[in-house]
Amino acid sequence: MFRVALFGCGRIGQVHARSIAGHDDAELAWVCDPVLPAAQSLAARHGGRATDSVTRVLSDPGLDAVVIASPTPTHIDLLTQATLAGKPVLCEKPIDLDLARIDACWAEIAGLRPFVMMGFNRRFDPTFTNIHRRVAxxxxGTLRALRLTSRDPEPPPRAYVAASGGLFRDMTIHDFDVARYFLGEIAEVQAFTSGDGHEMLTAEGDAHQAMVLLRARSGALCTITNSRSCAFGHDQRLEAFGDNGMLEAGNQTSSSVRAYGPGGTETADPYLKFFVERYRDAYRAEFDEFVRAVREQRPPSPGFADGRAALALADAAAESAATGRAVAVSPALTDGVLT
Ligand SMILES: NC(=O)c1ccc[n+]([C@@H]2O[C@H](COP(=O)([O-])OP(=O)(O)OC[C@H]3O[C@@H](n4cnc5c(N)ncnc54)[C@H](O)[C@@H]3O)[C@@H](O)[C@H]2O)c1
Known part of the structure; x- marks a missing residue:
């Protein structure tokens, strides 16, 4: 069995614990969180030993890999320690909020030829991968435009927002990665935000909505629509438009049953509520690819360079929103030179 340690037992940590425990070839060996009762509770549900000691986990000679699902400011330190201990890593997005820190981290670990896969789960969503394959x-025909809609049902807790780096680096970063996955490297970014009078987000200096326009180096265009809240659930749609047609992935409901009555016709169940429900299969497929890539000694994809490139696009969007100008993206910032 592939023995995995999980760092972080919060929202996404619980999702990863389920994927690990439910995998045929993997088991949860350690669950590590500075809040020990959180680790103990997750270990009781999904197996493994609970601890608050990173050193204890990484000194386990039988440990095969590490999943980092702790808050963003802790990623670089855990990633560096795990890599120096020789463990392959699946790291949640973003790697960090600062490109200089990301580069310093890479400079420290690159010589070890580390295995670092990024948790960009949308690359593993069955509907998005279906469209990606059919476009390829x-x-x-030639892909000309991509339209991405990502609206969350509700904003995260205030403490999370405060450490998140803002909407572009925390939320749109998934869309930047999907844009690169479909369109290759991006040449230019134009972004707008609005606070919509949202008290908590405004107090934290964050935005409630964003609209981003990307121009790829190929000439293809992409629009991204984000909102931190959405009355009808997790609004996750993708449209790929080409010379010979269009492929579209819509929102998902818990069943395909439609109701017909005096109050409405073709009434469907509500959309799946949030990322835990909407991307359940994607998280499982992501973890499965992590295990297989480590076992088969394939390079991780998406890798560290993809994590860095998505953050560079988030930085460009933040600059564009602040200045009101389109921002050209230097190839040196986004090309996959690191892996
Ligand atoms: N891929 C996705 O869909 C997705 C979704 C949500 C969050 N995330 C990312 O996952 C990370 C965690 O987000 P979350 O919403 O689960 O946060 P959270 O606040 O719900 O949970 C974080 C957990 O990590 C623990 N923790 C704090 N410091 C730690 C350390 N040094 N070592 C181990 N554990 C530590 C906390 O006690 C808490 O239990 C963030 O980087 C976020 O961007 C990704």
Missing amino acids: DGEI
Whole structure:
């Protein structure tokens, strides 16, 4: 069995614990969180030994890999320690909020030829991968435009927002990665935000909505629409438009049953509520790819360089929103030179 340690037992840590415990070839060996009762509770549900000691976990000679699901400011330190201990890592996004720190981290670990896979789970969503494959197979001809809609049902807790780096670096970063996954490198970014009078987000200096326009180096265009809240659930849609047609992935409901009555026709169940429900299969497929890539000694994808590139696009969007100008993206900032 592939023995995995999980750092962080919060919202996404619980999702990863389920994927690890439910995997045929993996088991949860350690659950580590400075809040020990949180680690103990998760270990009781999904297995493994609970601890608050990183050193204890990383000194386990039988440990095969590490999943980092702790808050963003802790990623670099845990990633560096795990890599120096020789453990392959699946790290949640973003790697960090500061490109200089990311580069310093890479400079420290690069010589070890580390295995660092990024938790960009949307690359593993069955509907998005289906569209990606069909675009690659030429079904809609040359891809000209991508339209991404990502609205969360509600903002995260205030403490999370305060450490998140803002909407572009925390939330849109998934869309920047999907844009790169479909369109390759991005040449230019234009972004707008609005606070919409949201008290907590405004107090934290964050935005409630964002709209971003990307121009890829290929000439293809991409629009991203984000909101931190959405009355009808987790609004996650993707549209790929090409010379010969279009492929579209819509929102998902818990069943395909439609109701017909005096109050409405073709009434469907509500959309899946949030990332835990909407991307359940994607998180499982992401973890499965992590195990297989480590076992088969393949390079991780998405890797460290993809994490860095997505943050560079988030920085460009923040600059554009602040200045009101389009921001050109230097190839040196986003090309996959690191892995
Ligand atoms: N891929 C996704 O869909 C997705 C979704 C949500 C969050 N995230 C990312 O996952 C990370 C965690 O987000 P969350 O919403 O689960 O946060 P959270 O606040 O719900 O949980 C974080 C947990 O980590 C623990 N922790 C704090 N410091 C730690 C350390 N040094 N070592 C181990 N554990 C530590 C906390 O006690 C807490 O239990 C963030 O980087 C976030 O951007 C990704």
